[in-house]
Amino acid sequence: MHSFEELVKKFSSHFNVRHFPAEPATLFDPCEYFLGLGGKRIRPVMCLMGNELFNEISPDAYDLASAIELFHNFTLIHDDIMDKAPLRRGMQTVHTKYDESTALLSGDVMLIQAYEYVNKIRTNYIHRILHLFNKTARQVCEGQQLDMDFEKKGRVKLDEYITMIGLKTSVLMAASLQMGAILGGAGEGNANHLYQFGLNLGIAFQVQDDYLDAFGDPQKFGKQVGGDIVANKKTFLMIHALEVAADEQKKELENLAHLKDEGKVDKVLSIYKSCGVDEWARSLKEKYITEALQHLEDAAVLSSRKKPLQELASFLVQRDY
Amino acid sequence: MHSFEELVKKFSSHFNVRHFPAEPATLFDPCEYFLGLGGKRIRPVMCLMGNELFNEISPDAYDLASAIELFHNFTLIHDDIMDKAPLRRGMQTVHTKYDESTALLSGDVMLIQAYEYVNKIRTNYIHRILHLFNKTARQVCEGQQLDMDFEKKGRVKLDEYITMIGLKTSVLMAASLQMGAILGGAGEGNANHLYQFGLNLGIAFQVQDDYLDAFGDPQKFGKQVGGDIVANKKTFLMIHALEVAADEQKKELENLAHLKDEGKVDKVLSIYKSCGVDEWARSLKEKYITEALQHLEDAAVLSSRKKPLQELASFLVQRDY
Numbered sequence: 001m002h003s004f005e006e007l008v009k010k011f012s013s014h015f016n017v018r019h020f021p022a023e024p025a026t027l028f029d030p031c032e033y034f035l036g037l038g039g040k041r042i043r044p045v046m047c048l049m050g051n052e053l054f055n056e057i058s059p060d061a062y063d064l065a066s067a068i069e070l071f072h073n074f075t076l077i078h079d080d081i082m083d084k085a086p087l088r089r090g091m092q093t094v095h096t097k098y099d100e101s102t103a104l105l106s107g108d109v110m111l112i113q114a115y116e117y118v119n120k121i122r123t124n125y126i127h128r129i130l131h132l133f134n135k136t137a138r139q140v141c142e143g144q145q146l147d148m149d150f151e152k153k154g155r156v157k158l159d160e161y162i163t164m165i166g167l168k169t170s171v172l173m174a175a176s177l178q179m180g181a182i183l184g185g186a187g188e189g190n191a192n193h194l195y196q197f198g199l200n201l202g203i204a205f206q207v208q209d210d211y212l213d214a215f216g217d218p219q220k221f222g223k224q225v226g227g228d229i230v231a232n233k234k235t236f237l238m239i240h241a242l243e244v245a246a247d248e249q250k251k252e253l254e255n256l257a258h259l260k261d262e263g264k265v266d267k268v269l270s271i272y273k274s275c276g277v278d279e280w281a282r283s284l285k286e287k288y289i290t291e292a293l294q295h296l297e298d299a300a301v302l303s304s305r306k307k308p309l310q311e312l313a314s315f316l317v318q319r320d321y
Numbered sequence: 322m323h324s325f326e327e328l329v330k331k332f333s334s335h336f337n338v339r340h341f342p343a344e345p346a347t348l349f350d351p352c353e354y355f356l357g358l359g360g361k362r363i364r365p366v367m368c369l370m371g372n373e374l375f376n377e378i379s380p381d382a383y384d385l386a387s388a389i390e391l392f393h394n395f396t397l398i399h400d401d402i403m404d405k406a407p408l409r410r411g412m413q414t415v416h417t418k419y420d421e422s423t424a425l426l427s428g429d430v431m432l433i434q435a436y437e438y439v440n441k442i443r444t445n446y447i448h449r450i451l452h453l454f455n456k457t458a459r460q461v462c463e464g465q466q467l468d469m470d471f472e473k474k475g476r477v478k479l480d481e482y483i484t485m486i487g488l489k490t491s492v493l494m495a496a497s498l499q500m501g502a503i504l505g506g507a508g509e510g511n512a513n514h515l516y517q518f519g520l521n522l523g524i525a526f527q528v529q530d531d532y533l534d535a536f537g538d539p540q541k542f543g544k545q546v547g548g549d550i551v552a553n554k555k556t557f558l559m560i561h562a563l564e565v566a567a568d569e570q571k572k573e574l575e576n577l578a579h580l581k582d583e584g585k586v587d588k589v590l591s592i593y594k595s596c597g598v599d600e601w602a603r604s605l606k607e608k609y610i611t612e613a614l615q616h617l618e619d620a621a622v623l624s625s626r627k628k629p630l631q632e633l634a635s636f637l638v639q640r641d642y
Contacts, residue, residue, distance in 0.1 A: 027466035078429060082422040101403040101469055104425060108399060108432070109462040115436055116455040119448055126447055127440055134437040141430040145348035148422055 001052065001305065004312050007045045014062045015044070015069060019113055030094050030106040031113075034077055035070075037089045042316065043176045044069040049312065050180030050194055053305050060121045061183050064129065067117035068176050070110050071133075075140055077107035082148065083231075111137075121183065129179050136175040143168025155242065156234045162203060170202025177309075193299040197309070200292035204317045207285040210235040212320065214269060215278055220320050226265030232257045236284065237277045238268075245275045285317055322373060322626065325633050328366045335383045336365070336390060340434055351415050351427040352434075355398055356391075358410045363637065364497045365390040370633065371501030371515055374626050381442045382504050385450065388438035389497050391431050392454075396461055398428040403469060404552075408545075432458075442504065450500050457496040464489025476563065477555045483524060491523025498630075514620040518630070521613035525638045528606040531556035533641065535590060536599055541641050547586030553578045557605065558598045559589075566596045606638055 002010065019035065020028035044065030051061035079085075080093040081103050087093060095103035121129050146164040150156045178186075178195040186194070210228065214237055218225040228235045242250055249271045256264050272278060292313060296306055323331065340356065341349035365386030372382035400406075401414040402424050408414060416424035442450050467485040471477045499507075499516040507515070531549065535558055539546040549556045563571055570592045577585050593599060613634060617627055 024463055024466050024470065026470050027463060078425055082425060102466075104399055104403060105462055105466055105469075108429075109459055111429070111432060112455055112458045112462065115451065119451045119455065123444060123448065127444065130436065130440045130451075134433055134440065137433045138430055141426055141433065142345055142348060145345050145423075145426055148426075149345065149347050 001308065002048075003308055004045060004049075004315060007048045007052075007308070008041050010057075011041055011044050011048060011062070011065055011069075015041070015066055019066075019070065020109070026102065027105060027109060030098050030102050031110050033097065034088075034094050034106070034110075035073060037091050039069075039073075039089065041069060042312075043072050043172055046173055046176040046198065046312070047180035049308050050177035050186075051184040053181060053194070053299075053301050053309070054184035054186050054190075058122075058183055060125075061180055063117045063120035064179055064183060065176075067114045067133065068172070068179075070114035070117065071137060072172065074107045074110040074114065075144070077103055077110065079144060081107075082144070125183055128182060132175055132179055132182075136171050139167045139171045143171075150234050151232075156239055158236075158239050158243065161234060161236065161239050165203060165206045166199065169206050170199045173202040173205070174198030190299045190301065193295045196295040197292045197299070200288045200295065201313055201316060204285045204288035204292065204313075207236050207281055207288065208317050208319065210237050211278070211281045211285070214272060217320060226269065229265050229268045236281055237272055240280055241272055241275055241277050244277075244280075245271060249275065289313060289317055322629065323369075324629055325366060325370075325636060328369045328373075328629070329362050331378075332362055332365050332369060332383070332386055332390075336362070336387055340387075340391065341430070347423065348426060348430060351419050351423055352431050354418065355394060355409075355415050355427070355431075358412050360390075360394075360410065362390060363633075364393050364493055367494055367497040367519065367633070368501035370629050371498035371507075372505040374502060374515070374620075374622050374630070375505035375507050375511075379443075379504050381446075382501055384438045384441035385500055385504060386497075388435045388454065389493070389500075391435035391438065392458060392461075393493065395428045395431040395435065396465070398424055398431065400465060402428075403465070446504055449503060453496055453500055453503075457492050460488045460492045464492075471555050472553075477560055479557075479560050479564065482555060482557065482560050486524060486527045487520065490527050491520045494523040494526070495519030511620045511622065514616045517616040518613045518620070521609045521616065522634055522637060525606045525609035525613065525634075528557050528602055528609065529638050529640065531558050532599070532602045532606070535593060538641060547590065550586045550589045557602055558593055561601055562593055562596060562598050565598075565601075566592060570596065610634060610638055 018032060020031050022028065047065040047068055048057055048061055051057050076088060077094050080088055081095045081100055085093050086096050093103070094106055098106075115133075118130055118133055119126075143164055143166070146160075147168055150161070150164060174195045175198070177198040178191050181191050181194050213228045213235065214226060216225065224230070228238075238253070242253060245253065253268065253271060256268055261267070293310070296309055296313075299306070339353060341352050343349065368386040368389055369378055369382055372378050397409060398415050401409055402416045402421055406414050407417050414424070415427055419427075436454075439451055439454055440447075464485055464487070467481075468489055471482070471485060495516045496519070498519040499512050502512050502515050534549045534556065535547060537546065545551070548554075549559075559574070563574060566574065574589065574592060577589055582588070614631070617630055617634075620627070
């Protein structure tokens, strides 16, 4: 049994190798550059945790974890193009450092390489895992599309936003746990409980992400504070504020969305605070965490084995970065 | 045993169905739109032909053929973004009809769906086929990258261009045949001969493609005549012309490359003709076809079974569209 930190180390010792050929360097150097930016490696570690819940970590769980991390990085490279994001983890995004065509193609080849790791899974599990991997990958694309659609929409309802976040963020966490568990020999019922644990945790994770963007410490968070506000992104905070704020404040939020006002971030934050959005976000996060932990509780596994996942849940939703 | 035409029909009756969910329509309608534009379906038919060379067509050969055709269409959608191409098969490209983000994401989800068809392959073949599929997919990306790199380069040598075309175009044809053959029970030796047949045929196919762009009938070809010339693309014709033309003509070709001259296409075509580029292209094509047919000859299969592949070779390199 390993803690989150230990599993990050174990995963990194497998993953921090070159994943691509040397040539053509114009294609593969950008891939290696982006992977070198690091990341929290949450999803691959969830795969290992799901696996270790039932048994010693199986060798192919590391391959699946690598596939998951490559898939996640593929989505980041392509999302950055679509979002025209200049920075990721405080460093230049691929399309900024190179160009859009290179970023597009590097992302493509990273997705393909993910499938090469999937191919290392034991034969008796390959069909089931490949199907779950494909389904999840498709859902993540659906989530990204909904996110873009919402940008163009006036109002977005909270339940629509949760559906989008579920697809864009949570299903990959949920499936990482579930697929790891399947490789560990989990039955259908336990695999489903773990999926639901991951799904609810993923929503809580996103609530925290949206919260940190507005109320986090920029030094720790590594991103511009209020970046979502500047970009007029729909977030848990903005959607709720537009639902509960007084009419005058709603109008101000809607007006601010069309401005490139220097004081915009401060003005929006002040409205958020005055209508208790920060407090609401904390309790929403709690609701999803409770739901997640209940599913973990319901999984028929030795209690002592569940500890790393409980720690992970605490880490993800209490993190300040 | 079926002819090319018959296999196109058989494949189409499997493939001309909806491949994606209905929602979100903003993501999946563009996928279905693009598939609806049709195409020659050469690669999936090559997969079926490779399969039928050894046995009755196995049901999963149709799934593999669908995976191949989806993969091919994914590359077209993304290539069109990178090439800023407004038209494909005489219709709007995805990024023109919708937008670039939609085209990017539609391509992604089409690649993922290709892998879902790969997953339908019989278990005893899945690892071998998935590996070949991944390797080929990666090589196609390498070819596209080299193609873009060449755009920025002054001179490109013929052998560099052939390497690029081999990756961008031929390996998928070669692997389609080879993977189909493997599913038909082919041994290593025969599978390799078929791969080499496809590889050489693919080069000949591209020579013909470059030839048609310059000398084809625009009504039949469905593309702007001299499109490659307008776009200053390196082609078999241009590379050879720059090697054999008189110094004065070389200078003119290089000058024309920097112009948006209305008479540019005619001027380049006139130089092509005066230094016999059209004749050279036809003999180059013959060379590759002969090499391809030799590999087919060397495959240890009943001669009568080879007829559809011989017909395919003739069709591909004699086609005027």
